[in-house]
Amino acid sequence: MSTLRIIVLICTAQTLAQIGAFSVPALLPQFINAWNLTNTQAGWITGIFYLAYVLSVPILVALTDRVDPKRIYMFGVSVITLAGFGYAWLANDFWSALLFRALWGIGWAGTYMTGLKALSDFVEGPGQSRAVTAHAATIGVSGALSFVVAGTIAEWFGWRWGVGIGGVGALAALVIMGLFLPARTPAPREGEARALLDFRPVLRNRSAMAYSIGYCVHTLEMSALRNWVVAFLTFTAAYQGLSESSLSAWLAPTVIASAMGLLGVWASVTGNEISIRFGRRRLILVVMLVGILVAAGVGFSAQVAYPLAAGLVLVYAILIWADSSSLTAGAAGSAAPGQRGATLAVHSALGYGGGFFGPLTMGFVLDLTGGGTTPYSWGIAFMAVAAIMMIGPLAMLVLKPARLAGDK
DSSP states (O other): OOHHHHHHHHHHHHHHHHTTTTHHHHTHHHHHHHHTOOHHHHHHHHHHHHHHHHHHHHHHHHGGGTSOHHHHHHHHHHHHHHHHHHHHHHOOSHHHHHHHHHHHHHHHHTTHHHHHHHHHHHOOTTHHHHHHHHHHHHHHHHHHHHHHHHHHHHHHHOHHHHHHHHHHHHHHHHHHHHHHSOOOOOOOOTTOOOOTTOOHHHHTOHHHHHHHHHHHHHHHHHHHHHHHHHHHHHHHHHHTTOOTTTSOGGGSHHHHHHHHHHHHHHHHHHHHHHHHHHOHHHHHHHHHHHHHHHHHHHGGGGGTOHHHHHHHHHHHHHHHHTTHHHHHHHHHHHOOTTOHHHHHHHHHHHHHHHHHHHHHHHHHHHHHTTSSOSHHHHHHHHHHHHHHTTHHHHHHHHHOOOOOTTOO
16 A cells, blocks of 8 residues: 555544544533533543543553554544443533543544554655654644534534544544554564563653653643633633624634634644754744743633634644644654654653643632632633743753754
């Protein structure tokens, strides 16, 4: 099978596996009201996805250095199918929602970086960075659309159908990968006796770790915004005295969330191209520092005007996503021979560890500052995320990651 067909196949499957990924955050205000959740509990429901991912990904992705990634991938989409249908038809309170969202995270651990590993095994050399970007872009587009897809289906048929679409997409991805992806068992390396979960060589790789620490806080920031954006914009509209019917269809919270994700995809692809031409490290530092400044003002904008808050959300999203592909391509390109799976496992675990703390931090600070009932509360919550983001630039400056092939 040609390289192009491999890329199209894997990206199509990833799109389907991701189509319901953010249905829960998209419908979060409904769950808060229906189940009388605190903001911290809501943060747990959205954040447990990332915690389950972190606990699963070191094993599942590291296994791809020894086992055909296709087998791990099919396990992952099978679990997502179970989680999507389970949340849709069985969740009725905090604990049941937590259980199925955790299963969703385990499934994604066997899917996201596993699909990337399969792709990078087939595509080597200078084209690998662009293949990684295409992979990230398709996931981003599907994730972005999952907000408006879930919101639209829920409006027509109820929230259970809005969440259940995730199970349908994952089932389709299972069929596609099972039927069409060629098997590719990793060749054993002579003299290699490293234990499966021995990540010490990866942790000693300063270049890979610089990108992975950056990815950790990047994903913390991304997940905080992505999981709370609908709730934030819903609050802003209510605070400004705007009813759902008075808002333009293009300014509805779920539509802004989808637009945010689509702009993020464009920013990720564009950011990767800029990093190739002008320097990966320089791009990462600039967008992180500017993003911190914008984040400090997003929450407070709720007291000014809804269009301003929506606009700042979109600008903030562009800055967050601009270094996404650069960070992941940097980690993959910095991996030592025979350690790409382990390197991506560490990279992904750190990233989704941050992803777990992002929405939980937002929920905790919101409860601590009045329950998210004032612009001040939202402003402090976004500022807390901005403060944590300072770790990213510091890691890049201290660890000094290496230039990769094609970097300027």
